[in-house]
Structures are given as structure tokens and as C-alpha cells.
Amino acid sequence: MALEFSPEKKKEVDWAISRYPNKQAAMLPVLHIAQYQFGYISNEVMELVARTLELPVNRVQDVVTFYTMYNKQPVGKYHIQVCHTLACGINGAAQVVNYLEEKCGVKCGEGISKDGKFSIVKAECLGSCGTAPMMQVNDDYYEGLTKAKIDELVNKWKSE
Amino acid sequence: MPLVKIDSQEVEIGKNETVFNAAKRVGIDIPFYCYHPGLKIVASCRMCLVDMVGAPKLVPACSTTVPELPEAKKIEGKFDAVIFTDNEKVKTARRAVLEFLLLNHPIDCPICDKAGECKLQDYSFEHGNDASRFVEIKRVPQKKDLGPSIFLYTSRCIMCSRCVRFTEEISGTEELKVTYRGWHAEIDVAPEKPLNNKMMGNVVDLCPVGCLIDKHERFEGRVWNFVHTDSICPGCSKGCNTTLDTMKHQKLNLEELVDQVYRIRPRENMTVNQWWICDDGRYHLETDKKKTRIMVPHVKQGSKLAEVSWAEALSVSLQKIKAVSTKEVALIGSPYASNEENYLLGKLARLLGTGLDVSKPIYGDTQTFKTDKNPYPFTIESEKAPNYRGAKTTLSLTDSQLDKTIADKKVVIMLGSHNVELKSKPETLIVIGSFEDAVTAQADVLLPAALFTETSGTYTNKDGAVQKFNRAINALGESKAIWQILVELASGLGQSWYYENVGDVAKEMIENVNAYKTLELDKLYPQFSTLNEQMVV
Numbered sequence: 001m002a003l004e005f006s007p008e009k010k011k012e013v014d015w016a017i018s019r020y021p022n023k024q025a026a027m028l029p030v031l032h033i034a035q036y037q038f039g040y041i042s043n044e045v046m047e048l049v050a051r052t053l054e055l056p057v058n059r060v061q062d063v064v065t066f067y068t069m070y071n072k073q074p075v076g077k078y079h080i081q082v083c084h085t086l087a088c089g090i091n092g093a094a095q096v097v098n099y100l101e102e103k104c105g106v107k108c109g110e111g112i113s114k115d116g117k118f119s120i121v122k123a124e125c126l127g128s129c130g131t132a133p134m135m136q137v138n139d140d141y142y143e144g145l146t147k148a149k150i151d152e153l154v155n156k157w158k159s160e
Numbered sequence: 161m162p163l164v165k166i167d168s169q170e171v172e173i174g175k176n177e178t179v180f181n182a183a184k185r186v187g188i189d190i191p192f193y194c195y196h197p198g199l200k201i202v203a204s205c206r207m208c209l210v211d212m213v214g215a216p217k218l219v220p221a222c223s224t225t226v227p228e229l230p231e232a233k234k235i236e237g238k239f240d241a242v243i244f245t246d247n248e249k250v251k252t253a254r255r256a257v258l259e260f261l262l263l264n265h266p267i268d269c270p271i272c273d274k275a276g277e278c279k280l281q282d283y284s285f286e287h288g289n290d291a292s293r294f295v296e297i298k299r300v301p302q303k304k305d306l307g308p309s310i311f312l313y314t315s316r317c318i319m320c321s322r323c324v325r326f327t328e329e330i331s332g333t334e335e336l337k338v339t340y341r342g343w344h345a346e347i348d349v350a351p352e353k354p355l356n357n358k359m360m361g362n363v364v365d366l367c368p369v370g371c372l373i374d375k376h377e378r379f380e381g382r383v384w385n386f387v388h389t390d391s392i393c394p395g396c397s398k399g400c401n402t403t404l405d406t407m408k409h410q411k412l413n414l415e416e417l418v419d420q421v422y423r424i425r426p427r428e429n430m431t432v433n434q435w436w437i438c439d440d441g442r443y444h445l446e447t448d449k450k451k452t453r454i455m456v457p458h459v460k461q462g463s464k465l466a467e468v469s470w471a472e473a474l475s476v477s478l479q480k481i482k483a484v485s486t487k488e489v490a491l492i493g494s495p496y497a498s499n500e501e502n503y504l505l506g507k508l509a510r511l512l513g514t515g516l517d518v519s520k521p522i523y524g525d526t527q528t529f530k531t532d533k534n535p536y537p538f539t540i541e542s543e544k545a546p547n548y549r550g551a552k553t554t555l556s557l558t559d560s561q562l563d564k565t566i567a568d569k570k571v572v573i574m575l576g577s578h579n580v581e582l583k584s585k586p587e588t589l590i591v592i593g594s595f596e597d598a599v600t601a602q603a604d605v606l607l608p609a610a611l612f613t614e615t616s617g618t619y620t621n622k623d624g625a626v627q628k629f630n631r632a633i634n635a636l637g638e639s640k641a642i643w644q645i646l647v648e649l650a651s652g653l654g655q656s657w658y659y660e661n662v663g664d665v666a667k668e669m670i671e672n673v674n675a676y677k678t679l680e681l682d683k684l685y686p687q688f689s690t691l692n693e694q695m696v697v
Contacts, residue, residue, distance in 0.1 A: 057350050059334070059337070061337060
């Protein structure tokens with residue numbers, strides 16, 4: 001069966017569309033709403049968005065592949081994006097990634113950990129250079145990372 | 161009108177005219193990749209950058225227009241813009257653009273089908289660096305299969321997006337798209353939605369490099385061996401202008417050279433087909449190859465058709481015609497034959513006082529490609545014959561009534577046998593045709609006729625445009641042009657006709673057919689050129 005937006009998400013979609021002069025302009029917010037509901041943008045999701053916005057699927061794929069913040073592959077319950085641009089890079093982003101890989105049991109950029117909880121990717125500057133190194137987990141920032149802090153966070157998520 | 165100075169020339173530029181077009185008008189060629197007159201302007205390739213005095217940086221010529229300046233602000237007292245297309249700044253920019261385009265290009269020209277007509281080659285030679293400074297490893301994406309007739313050699317792509325815009329704006333089918341971005345950008349199709357429409361062949365012509373390659377033409381020949389001939393597509397009554405690329409093809413075991421048509425490309429004609437043709441027309445010689453061509457004259461001996469010489473076939477035909485009174489003879493024209501050929505048939509019929517008619521064209525599907533962005537919708541006509549209107553005009557007939565005409569006739573001579581269904585076979589059936597079918601199997605005499613690629617003539621399209629097609633290759637086997645066969649038949653019947661070439665027939669036709677009186681022979685049959693002009697009657 002073809003995918004559908006849930007009733008609440010449908011309301012958000014309608015609201016997003018109502019803000020723009022045409023339906024095509026609402027593509028970015030609608031894709032974000034879809035990503036919240038389905039976790040990642042699969043081909044079926046692209047078809048759903050195309051159907052909703054009355055566009056060819058190609059136009060949607062065009063946009064999804066252009067932007068890095070739409071997940072084209074399934075992600076874990078905790079999707080960890082480690083900033084690796086200059087400030088974080090100097091302050092040890094590489095070590096953060098290595099330590100996270102070790103703790104979570106999944107390689108950076110290589111899918112989801114066995115327990116389905118974690119996926120790790122490197123991200124370009126997330127705009128929190130003052131508190132480097134930092135990472136974004138789902139929608140939240142975790143800044144000034146140290147080994148102890150990572151231990152605490154990952155252990156907490158693991159035990160949930 | 162704003163006045164601009166381009167290099168050293170003064171040009172009046174229209175209000176919405178781009179610098180590119182104005183320069184082209186006065187003979188200055190600005191290099192370009194992404195620009196195409198039939199597509200939306202995106203100015204993404206940056207190859208046409210020119211230096212405009214006063215502009216903070218170089219501007220793309222293909223998208224820049226010039227507004228009229230107030231009198232006091234005019235440059236040098238009279239110009240609205242001063243543009244340099246060839247100064248050091250522009251040359252440096254072109255070198256830089258080409259260096260970027262060639263970063264990941266495989267430079268596999270020796271095995272690339274586009275080599276010889278590739279813009280990347282031409283401009284690299286003309287404007288590029290002699291060596292690349294790139295020392296990293298090249299990105300090598302693999303070739304992709306886009307659909308039934310197109311390959312995408314991804315690594316050769318320069319991202320001009322002409323093909324993508326074509327599917328968006330002209331065909332309206334939207335199969336192609338650009339995926340990913342920057343270093344990783346690629347042309348692609350959606351999964352399970354291949355590039356498959358009746359106009360897809362055009363993207364191969366549009367591609368300025370060797371990225372999109374036609375499967376039918378791949379590795380078949382090198383473009384510098386081709387001879388180009390202007391022609392008209394006989395696929396439907398639209399009458400698209402085409403170019404036939406032919407080649408001398410040496411088969412391994414044959415010493416002689418055999419002519420063959422290698423590919424058919426659209427030729428620009430703004431009133432008929434703009435820049436495009438459909439795939440039915442583009443590949444219709446492939447379909448012809450599947451049919452059996454009549455190579456030599458045949459005469460029925462007993463119940464079988466036997467191969468004979470031209471002299472014998474003609475004498476048998478004449479014998480059969482002379483054996484009955486002329487009232488019992490019918491000559492049948494064809495919507496697949498040229499105006500000249502139909503004209504000669506009509507002339508013969510009137511001189512002898514025989515019956516005269518024209519066979520019906522085949523009718524098929526019609527398909528229109530239409531989008532909001534394209535002012536010229538492209539229609540594939542349902543009438544699958546090039547010259548029904550022309551045949552009716554030259555024969556002065558209003559419609560085809562074949563069954564009625566041949567009902568009481570004993571000898572029937574037909575030009576071609578497409579789409580003819582005989583209710584009962586006349587006593588003698590003489591067919592002048594190119595391919596074997598149900599009707600030619602019943603024929604008593606079979607005279608092999610040359611195809612449109614093997615002879616010259618004119619077709620009249622559905623809107624009355626008379627357009628000339630030219631002979632591109634030698635006639636196969638022993639086949640002859642229909643007009644030659646008719647002249648030979650006529651002389652056997654006591655007429656003393658003399659035509660040196662098909663142009664002589666056209667001259668007489670223009671004098672005698674009222675509708676064609678306005679045609680200018682010099683334009684249709686210029687003595688020393690194959691330029692094809694079209695005139696509307």
C-alpha cells in the first residue's frame with residue numbers, strides 16, 4: 001500500500017503548503033515533515049511527497065539528493081551528526097568520531113548499529129564553534145564534548 | 161534601440177535581445193555549452209562569459225540584455241554598452257572554465273562516438289590550456305543505461321543540463337534529472353522510470369559532448385567520414401527536415417564500397433519541426449531493414465515470380481498494356497512517391513486516356529508533445545505518408561476511390577503498394593515498389609523502385625509546404641528512380657519524353673500544375689548547391 005501522512009502530519013503539510021504561492025515551493029518543509037514521520041526519505045516517501053505536491057517524482061529526487069540533511073538511508077533512533085569543520089576539527093572531532101564508533105558499535109557513515117539505536121555521520125559546520133567539539137543528536141546539540149560526557153550520554157541512551 | 165559596441169563592431173541590439181544573439185548576428189562566435197535556442201536559458205556553463213565595460217565582473221552573454229542608457233550616461237558619447245568577447249580577461253576565464261570541465265573528463269576521444277563534432281574538443285583546442293594542472297585521482301562514474309535507446313557515459317558529462325531541460329520543456333515527460341551536487345552531480349532517471357518517449361533521440365543531438373550516446377549508432381562509424389545530405393522525413397505528413405549522414409562502408413568480404421545511411425538527424429526549420437524529430441522518423445530506416453527489399457525486376461512465370469532483366473520486365477509490361485485498350489488500364493499514384501513522380505504518372509494517364517487514382521496512406525496514432533514552456537507543440541501526425549496532399553494536388557484528385565477505379569480494369573500499374581487491399585486481382589498487376597508485401601506477391605510484373613534516400617524530389621506536407629529531399633546514396637541492387645521507370649514505360653508506349661534529371665520534371669510540373677505555379681525552381685533545384693528551401697503553396 002502506498003504510504004500516507006498521519007493525520008497530525010497531514011495538518012502540518014497543509015499548513016506548510018498554505019504559506020507559499022505554489023505547491024512546489026513547499027517542497028523543503030514537506031520533506032522535513034516526511035522525514036520526521038518516516039525516519040528517512042525512501043523512494044516511497046519521495047513518491048508520497050511528489051503526489052502531495054503534484055510534481056513528478058524526479059523533481060523531488062533532484063532536491064532530496066542535493067541536500068545533505070535529508071537522510072537517504074535508514075538512521076538509528078539516535079542519529080549522531082558530528083561536526084568536523086575547522087573549529088571542531090582542531091578541537092578533536094576525529095577523536096570524538098573514533099570514540100563514538102567504539103562506544104556505539106557502528107562505523108561512521110556505515111548504517112545503523114546492531115541494536116538499531118545509533119547511526120553516526122560527519123556534518124559540516126553546525127554553527128556552534130564556540131563550544132567545539134560538538135555533535136547534533138536528532139534535534140539537540142551536545143557541546144564541549146569530552147570522553148566522560150560521551151560515556152555518560154551513550155550509556156544513558158543504551159540503557160533506555 | 162540600444163547601440164552596443166561588440167569588439168570593434170557597432171550593433172543595434174533589440175530590447176530583449178541577448179548579447180549572444182547580437183554578436184552572432186554580426187558574425188562573432190561566442191563559445192557556449194548550455195545555451196540552446198529552443199530551451200530555457202540557465203547560464204550555467206559559464207563558457208560564454210564576456211567583458212562588459214562597467215560590470216563588476218564578467219557576464220554570461222547568453223542571458224545578458226542591454227537597457228537603453230540616458231543620453232548623459234552613454235559610453236563614448238553614444239554606446240549603451242561596450243563589450244569585449246576576446247580580450248585577455250575573457251580568454252583567461254574560458255581557459256579556467258575548460259580546465260574545470262576537464263578535471264574529471266576521461267578524455268577518451270579515441271573511442272568516443274562524438275569525437276569530431278564535440279564542443280569540448282573544439283573549444284579545448286581553440287580556447288583551452290595545453291596541459292592540466294590536476295594531479296589528483298579522477299572520479300570515474302560508470303556508464304548508465306537510461307532506456308531502450310540511450311546510454312549515459314556519466315564520466316564525460318559537463319552538466320550543461322540541456323537534456324534535462326529538453327524532457328522538462330519540450331517532450332514534457334520529465335524523465336531526466338540532476339542528482340546529488342557539486343563533485344558528485346550526475347544526470348539520472350528515476351528507478352524503474354527509464355527515458356522512454358517518442359522524442360528521446362533528440363537528447364543525443366542536444367548533448368554537446370559524448371555523454372548521451374545512441375545505442376543504434378554506437379561504434380558504427382566516425383563522424384569525419386560522413387557525408388551530409390539534406391532530406392525530408394517520409395514518416396508522416398508533418399514533413400520534418402532532416403540530415404542524412406551517409407558513409408562509404410567497406411564490408412570485410414566485399415571489395416566494393418557499399419553506401420549506407422548511418423544516421424538521421426533533425427535539421428532546423430522553424431515553421432515545420434523547429435530543431436526536433438521524433439524517434440519514428442529517426443529510426444525508420446531500422447524498420448525498413450526488417451522488410452525484404454525488391455532488388456531486381458520480377459515477372460510472373462507460371463505461379464512464381466522469376467528474376468529477369470530490366471529489358472525483359474519492361475517489354476512484358478508493354479506487351480500487357482498494348483494487349484488491351486487504354487480504357488482498360490489504370491495508373492495508381494502513391495502518397496509515398498514524390499510530386500514529380502506522381503506528376504509524370506498523371507501526365508502519362510492523361511496522354512493515354514487511362515484511369516487514374518491514388519492509393520490511400522496508412523493512418524496510425526497521433527501524439528502531441530506540449531508543455532507550458534514550449535511555444536511550438538510537436539505533433540506526430542496520424543497520416544503516415546509524406547505526400548498525400550502533394551499526390552492529390554499533382555494528380556488533380558480530391559480523394560482516393562481505388563476500388564471503384566480498378567473495378568473494371570484489366571491492367572493496373574501501381575506506384576508502391578503500401579496499405580493497398582485488392583478486393584479482386586486485376587488481370588495484370590504491375591507494381592513499381594521497393595518492399596515485398598501481400599500485394600507484390602500477387603503482381604505479374606515487379607519493378608524495383610529507389611527509396612527516398614536514393615533519389616531526389618519534393619514532398620508536400622500537410623500544410624502545403626513543398627520541400628525537397630536529395631539523393632544521398634546509390635540505389636540498391638538494380639532499382640531505379642520511379643520517374644526513370646515511368647519515362648521508359650512512356651517511351652515504349654510511343655511518347656517521346658526527355659528529361660535529363662528530376663529537376664527537368666519539376667520544371668515542367670511547376671508550369672503545368674496550377675497550385676505549384678508560385679514555386680521557384682531555382683530554390684528547389686539550385687544548380688550548384690543542395691540548399692533546401694521550402695515554399696508554401
